[in-house]
Amino acid sequence: xxxxxxxxxxxxxxxxxxxxxxxxxxxxxxxxxxxxxxxxxxxxxxxxxxxxxxxxxxxxxxxxxxxxxxxxxxxxxxxxxxxxxxxxxxxxxxxxxxxxxxxxxxxxxxxxxxxxxxxxxxxxxxxxxxxxxxxxxxxxxxxxxxxxxxxxxxxxxxxxxxxxxxxxxxxxxxxxxxxxxxxxxxxxxxxxxxxxxxxxxxxxxxxxxxxxxxxxxxxxxxxxxxxxxxxxxxxxxxxxxxxxxxxxxxxxxxxxxxxxxxxxxxxxxxxxxxxxxxxxxxxx
Amino acid sequence: xxxxxxxxxxxxxxxxxxxxxxxxxxxxxxxxxxxxxxxxxxxxxxxxxxxxxxxxxxxxxxxxxxxxxxxxxxxxxxxxxxxxxxxxxxxxxxxxxxxxxxxxxxxxxxxxxxxxxxxxxxxxxxxxxxxxxxxxxxxxxxxxxxxxxxxxxxxxxxxxxxxxxxxxxxxxxxxxxxxxxxxxxxxxxxxxxxxxxxxxxxxxxxxxxxxxxxxxxxxxxxxxxxxxxxxxxxxxxxxxxxxxxxxxxxxxxxxxxxxxxxxxxxxxxxxxxxxxxxxxxxxxxxxxxxxxxxxxx
Ligand code: SF4
Ligand code: SF4
Numbered sequence: 221x222x223x224x225x226x227x228x229x230x231x232x233x234x235x236x237x238x239x240x241x242x243x244x245x246x247x248x249x250x251x252x253x254x255x256x257x258x259x260x261x262x263x264x265x266x267x268x269x270x271x272x273x274x275x276x277x278x279x280x281x282x283x284x285x286x287x288x289x290x291x292x293x294x295x296x297x298x299x300x301x302x303x304x305x306x307x308x309x310x311x312x313x314x315x316x317x318x319x320x321x322x323x324x325x326x327x328x329x330x331x332x333x334x335x336x337x338x339x340x341x342x343x344x345x346x347x348x349x350x351x352x353x354x355x356x357x358x359x360x361x362x363x364x365x366x367x368x369x370x371x372x373x374x375x376x377x378x379x380x381x382x383x384x385x386x387x388x389x390x391x392x393x394x395x396x397x398x399x400x401x402x403x404x405x406x407x408x409x410x411x412x413x414x415x416x417x418x419x420x421x422x423x424x425x426x427x428x429x430x431x432x433x434x435x436x437x438x439x440x441x442x443x444x445x446x447x448x449x450x451x452x453x454x455x456x457x458x459x460x461x462x463x464x465x466x467x468x469x470x471x472x473x474x475x476x477x478x479x480x481x482x483x484x485x486x487x488x489x490x491x492x493x494x495x496x497x498x499x500x501x502x503x504x
Numbered sequence: 505x506x507x508x509x510x511x512x513x514x515x516x517x518x519x520x521x522x523x524x525x526x527x528x529x530x531x532x533x534x535x536x537x538x539x540x541x542x543x544x545x546x547x548x549x550x551x552x553x554x555x556x557x558x559x560x561x562x563x564x565x566x567x568x569x570x571x572x573x574x575x576x577x578x579x580x581x582x583x584x585x586x587x588x589x590x591x592x593x594x595x596x597x598x599x600x601x602x603x604x605x606x607x608x609x610x611x612x613x614x615x616x617x618x619x620x621x622x623x624x625x626x627x628x629x630x631x632x633x634x635x636x637x638x639x640x641x642x643x644x645x646x647x648x649x650x651x652x653x654x655x656x657x658x659x660x661x662x663x664x665x666x667x668x669x670x671x672x673x674x675x676x677x678x679x680x681x682x683x684x685x686x687x688x689x690x691x692x693x694x695x696x697x698x699x700x701x702x703x704x705x706x707x708x709x710x711x712x713x714x715x716x717x718x719x720x721x722x723x724x725x726x727x728x729x730x731x732x733x734x735x736x737x738x739x740x741x742x743x744x745x746x747x748x749x750x751x752x753x754x755x756x757x758x759x760x761x762x763x764x765x766x767x768x769x770x771x772x773x774x775x776x777x778x779x780x781x782x783x784x785x786x787x788x789x790x791x792x793x794x795x796x797x798x799x800x801x
Contacts, residue, residue, distance in 0.1 A: 229541050230676045231515010235701060260677035261512055261708065263701035281582075301562075301604050324603035325582050364712055367680055392514045392676055393540035394642040396598075403598050415759055417519065417543045424541070428642045445756060447763045469729060469754070476730030478700035 221503045222386040224405035226429075228421030230392035232411045233441035233465070236475055238389035239267045240482045240492045241499075245385060246355035253383035255376050257401040258391040259344060259360035259369035266478050270349035270357060277345055278360075278375045280323040281338040285314050289335035296327035296336065319367060344372040346379055356383070369397050377404050385500075394424050402429060407499060408436035409462065415446035419453060426459065435502065439495075442467035463495045505792060506659075506689040510674035510682065510713075511696060512705030514541075517725040518695045520758045521781070522673045523547045523767035525693075526632050528785040532669040534630065535658035536637035537651045537685040539623075544673050549765050550628030550635045558625050558653060560644035561602040562617040564595050570614035577606035577615060620644045625653055627661065634661045648680035655685070678712050686713065691788065692720040693749060698733035706737065710746060721747040723784065726754040749787065750780040 225238040235258075242254040242264075256264040283305075285296070292309045304320035305327060307313065318341060328336050344362040351357060360376035362369040369391065377400075380386045388405055391397040402408055408429050412422040422438070429436045438454060443464040454461060465471070471488065474481050482489035509525065511518040523544065526532045536544040564585070566577075571593065578586040578593060585599035586606065595606075607615040622641035627634065636657045638650045658670050674685040686692055692713055696706045706722070713720045722741050727734040734751065741748055753776050761771040772778050 229514055229543075231513055260679055261701075261705040263704050266700055266704065299605075299608065301602060322601055322603060323582060324601065324605055325580070326603055326605040326608070329580070329605060329609060362679070364678055364708065365683070365715070369677075369679060395540050395640055395644065395647055399598055399642065416546045416762055416765075420543050420546055421541050424642060445759045472726075472729045472754075476697075476699035476733050 221384070221407065221500070222388060222405045223499060224388040224390050224402045224408045225411060226390035226398060226402055226408055226425060227392065227411040228394050228425040229412075229417060232413050232418065233439075234392070234411045235264055235389055236441070236481065237409060237411050237439055238387050239264055239480060240488075241496050242355070242357075242387050243480045243482050244489070244492050244496050245387075246351055249354055250385055251354045251383055252385040252387065253355070253380045254357045254387045254389065255380050256357065256359045256389045257373045257376060257397070258389060259362040259372040259376070259397070260391065262359045262361055264389050265349060265357050265359050267480050268351050268357065270351055273348045273350050273356070275345055275347040276375075278343045278372045279340045280321075280343050280371060281325070282318045282321045282323060282341050283316050283327050283336045284339050285316060286335045286337070287312070287314055289333055290314055291333055291335075293333075295330040295332070299326040299330035301326070319365065322367065344369070346372065346376045348379065370400055373397055373400050377401070394428055398425075399428065402434065403432060405434065407502060408434050409439055409499070410436055411439045411441055412450060413442045413446065414440055414448070414450045416449060418446070419449045422450060423453070426457070437462040440464045462498060463491055465491065505668060505691070506670045506672065507691045507693065507788070508672040508674050508686045508689045509693045509695060510686060510709065511676065511694060512678060512709035513696070513702045514676040516695045516697045516702060517752075517758060519543055519547070519673055520762060520768065521693075521695055521723060521725065522671055524769045524778075524781045525785060526671050527767045527769040528782060529632065529669050529671065531633050531667050532671045533633055533658050533662045533665070533667050534635035535654050535670060535672045536635065537654050537672055537681070538675040539638035539640040539647050539650045539654065539681065540675055542637045542639055544635070545628075545637055547762060547765055547767060548630040548635060550630040552626050552628040554627045556625045557621050558623040558638065558640075558650050560620040560623045560640065560650065562604070562619050563597055563600045563602055564604070564606050564615050565618050566593060566595060567614045567616065568592065570612045572612050572614075574611065577610055580605050580609055623650060625650065625657065627657060633667045634665055636661065647675065648684040651675070651681050651684040678708050683712070683716075686718065687716060689718060691791070692718050694720055694722045695725055696722060696737060697726045698724060698730040698737060700733065703733065703737055703740070707740070710744060721749040723749050724751045727751040728753045750784045752777040752780050
């Protein structure tokens with residue numbers, strides 16, 4: 221089973237939920253993998269004692285244009301949908317702007333002179349860490365300045381294929397990185413907070429997961445802060461709330477120190493135990 | 505003067521702080537560049553004047569009346585966006601990057617490109633001036649370009665209205681949208697909070713801004729939730745030569761004011777957070793004056 225923990229807005233407690241569910245399952249000795257799909261800012265791993273097992277590069281191809289063969293006809297420029305090739309016909313200048321290139325290969329097809337070959341560049345890394353004999357963490361990390369985290373996210377998710385239970389810590393937002401993550405999940409937990417910002421973002425993410433026809437429920441973090449807007453909306457939309465975590469300074473401080481809240485606070489652990497069980501029974 | 509407020513991690517209170525700075529500026533063009541999850545309009549409640557369509561790339565569509573199921577498109581697509589299922593080749597909209605290659609090579613001419621035209625940019629008037637914000641349709645990429653469009657609209661509004669201060673609420677992360685929101689600005693505030701995860705994001709953010717060479721300083725929000733982590737962050741910034749503009753305590757008033765569609769400067773200017781923010785703004789004005797004097801000399 222693949223469970224994605226997501227939220228439209230960043231900082232709602234997505235990683236808190238993902239790491240605690242993972243903690244509980246790995247304590248039970250389940251074969252479980254946590255995939256940190258927030259490849260721009262991965263930080264799930266820091267909550268655990270881990271040992272690195274492997275690291276691999278996520279590769280993209282970019283064209284290399286041989287200016288001795290190139291006739292400066294400009295066909296590659298026409299074919300490139302990302303404005304990644306700069307060409308001045310009269311001055312016989314051609315340059316590939318690697319940061320804009322998506323590696324689609326269209327220029328290669330366009331060039332009839334055989335002036336274009338390709339080389340590989342790194343978009344980031346996928347690392348695998350073990351927590352105990354059964355549980356692993358997979359972390360995708362985008363290279364600073366790469367044009368998109370999506371290939372790194374895809375590669376990270378792919379690596380988790382042989383695990384029985386996979387927990388996906390989704391990237392924030394509702395654009396491609398988020399969609400790629402949740403579209404590979406069987407069940408989605410949307411984390412929100414009871415504020416106008418939280419409600420606004422929740423509505424957007426609900427719209428998407430409904431479009432995808434994925435089963436989902438909502439977790440309200442920092443309950444007690446803010447207003448009733450989120451609750452009222454969830455009620456009219458008949459969306460189930462699977463857990464509420466109250467706001468309190470103590471929890472915030474534990475989390476800040478990079479500790480797993482469930483490991484320190486039995487009452488919170490109890491909540492996460494119940495949450496984990498309820499999600500797993502939905503699946504069975 | 506263009507000022508960007510950025511935070512590697514989401515949820516640090518960046519938008520609430522931007523709203524407070526807009527209040528302190530008394531007159532500012534607000535550019536909400538967090539096009540994935542724009543929310544400044546919830547606090548500022550602008551009167552929408554104009555809306556623009558933003559084309560966020562294209563997606564391939566197969567015309568089955570023409571398709572001969574040769575599968576060539578699948579061989580060429582590098583984004584794994586074409587799959588064979590239920591007796592026909594299908595395009596997976598989520599994976600399609602819109603490169604057009606399949607439409608160019610299809611021997612039957614069965615593939616055409618359709619524009620993603622659901623994203624919008626809105627402009628409006630709010631209580632301290634003009635604001636512009638983008639709304640990227642879920643799943644559409646190229647947010648960097650929409651951010652660029654929001655910024656150029658903000659500059660245009662600034663010129664027309666004579667309001668010189670442009671405040672930019674940047675998106676989270678370190679990707680192209682963030683870069684697009686901060687390139688060429690005069691000043692960057694990085695909002696962070698004392699948690700180890702926010703700290704690791706902060707390091708990546710500083711690394712990124714260092715590449716750009718823009719003047720930056722850090723605001724630590726909710727410092728009292730984990731004072732010793734806050735100390736670690738301060739120590740790190742000192743080593744890196746990055747100034748700390750101020751430290752704000754955790755204050756529920758931020759949430760209360762958001763619920764009332766207000767900034768904390770409007771509801772509780774005398775709170776500790778309110779006072780620190782006012783000082784940050786004053787310091788910024790001094791920087792600006794010093795800069796003007798040095799250019800005159
Ligand atoms: S591989 Fe695609 S994106 Fe890169 S330069 Fe060639 S046509 Fe442009
Ligand atoms: S447009 Fe490009 S990415 Fe989309 S299906 Fe065609 S070849 Fe693949």
